[in-house]
Amino acid sequence: MSSENRTFAPTEIRVELMHSLNAADLNDLCDAAEAAIRDGGGFGWVEPPEHDVLEAYWRGVILIADRHLLVGRLDGVIAGSCQILIPARNNEAQSFACNLTTNFVAPWARGHGLSAKLIEAAEEHARDSGFQVLNLDVRETQIAAIRVYESLGYVRFGSHPLYARVGGQDVAGYFYYKTLDQTPIQPGAPL
Numbered sequence: 001m002s003s004e005n006r007t008f009a010p011t012e013i014r015v016e017l018m019h020s021l022n023a024a025d026l027n028d029l030c031d032a033a034e035a036a037i038r039d040g041g042g043f044g045w046v047e048p049p050e051h052d053v054l055e056a057y058w059r060g061v062i063l064i065a066d067r068h069l070l071v072g073r074l075d076g077v078i079a080g081s082c083q084i085l086i087p088a089r090n091n092e093a094q095s096f097a098c099n100l101t102t103n104f105v106a107p108w109a110r111g112h113g114l115s116a117k118l119i120e121a122a123e124e125h126a127r128d129s130g131f132q133v134l135n136l137d138v139r140e141t142q143i144a145a146i147r148v149y150e151s152l153g154y155v156r157f158g159s160h161p162l163y164a165r166v167g168g169q170d171v172a173g174y175f176y177y178k179t180l181d182q183t184p185i186q187p188g189a190p191l
């Protein structure tokens, strides 16, 4: 008989909208973010900051009313997250649209479809909150993310040659949108 541990239950994926973070979840979120940053996909961070800086960042996200935090759990442990960023109150002209940002999955949790579940939950939350369009942007080098977004129906509408700077090198970026009611937008038509 093999001496390898045997798994009987399939991997369980769960996505939650978070209004608070207990100490264990905060720690797991920091660990997952740090691993993703080290791997090169760190939602803006190029080098991982000190643990207490990351902790302060996530505590801040919870406190900011315009940011809605979703986390993805793999077998109970937070392994990834994304945020819905809602428009400022003065931005009446774009009040129908929000942004999907800071989407990542820790390297150890990749390949289980967690990212798609996170994004679908974020879309449902945005739709339930009354938004009709979700926008996002991504570095052109984030190939896995681009595949996930395009497979979920995000439409690329532009690119920016000087989108980011990593290790002193300019990196281009792509901009995407998705209509949440699945009705294609006719340019010029009211939403």
Ligand SMILES: CC(C)(COP(=O)(O)OP(=O)(O)OC[C@H]1O[C@@H](n2cnc3c(N)ncnc32)[C@H](O)[C@@H]1OP(=O)(O)O)[C@@H](O)C(=O)NCCC(=O)NCCS
Residues within 6 Å of the ligand: 036, 040, 041, 042, 043, 102, 103, 104, 105, 106, 107, 109, 110, 111, 112, 113, 114, 115, 116, 137, 138, 139, 142, 144, 145, 146, 147, 148
């Ligand atoms: C993009 C990302 C969120 C995808 O997360 P995920 O939950 O692994 O998504 P999936 O399970 O659907 O896998 C995506 C692809 O990665 C592949 N993959 C599998 N295991 C992998 C691993 N250990 N490491 C990297 N990619 C893996 C999958 O096979 C899949 O390929 P496919 O598109 O050919 O099917 C994740 O790779 C990530 O966090 N990347 C860095 C951060 C980033 O790019 N964020 C987006 C910024 S806007």
